Amino acid sequence: MDTKNPEEFYKRLQEQLAESTDWPSDYLYKFIVESDPSKIEKIHSIFDNTGAVIESKQSKKGKYTSVSITVNLKNPKQVIDKYKEVGEIEGIISL
Numbered sequence: 016m017d018t019k020n021p022e023e024f025y026k027r028l029q030e031q032l033a034e035s036t037d038w039p040s041d042y043l044y045k046f047i048v049e050s051d052p053s054k055i056e057k058i059h060s061i062f063d064n065t066g067a068v069i070e071s072k073q074s075k076k077g078k079y080t081s082v083s084i085t086v087n088l089k090n091p092k093q094v095i096d097k098y099k100e101v102g103e104i105e106g107i108i109s110l
Contacts, residue, residue, distance in 0.1 A: 021102075025095045032091035042094050044084040045110040046101060050077055054104055058082050061100045 048054045050073055059069060067086035074080070088094055101107060 025098065028098075029091040029095050032094055036091075038091070039087055039089045041085055041087050044082075044086070044097065044101070046082045046084075047079055047108040047110065048082065048104065049106055050074075050080045054107070055080055055082065057104050058084075058101060058107075061097065062086060 046058060048058065055071060062069060062084055065086050067084050070083045072081050072083075086097075088097075098109060102109065
């Protein structure tokens with residue numbers, strides 16, 4: 016993600032998603048976060064009651080956890096809104 020201008024990044028992503036995908040559609044999110052149970056729980060809570068399938072895997076040394084989330088969303092705006100919510104978690108990396 017372009018950390019210097021996140022709004023421009025999100026705008027471009029939303030346009031690309033609108034052009035390349037028929038909505039509603041499944042979307043796959045991938046995040047890396049420190050293996051802190053409270054941070055992982057925050058990610059889970061953002062996707063509560065959405066029907067999301069969430070898979071977590073710790074790194075070899077256990078310091079980080081990758082979180083993959085597949086969820087059916089109605090439109091590109093919903094994709095961006097979830098990225099913004101998760102982005103508020105300190106130290107999270109969106110892939």
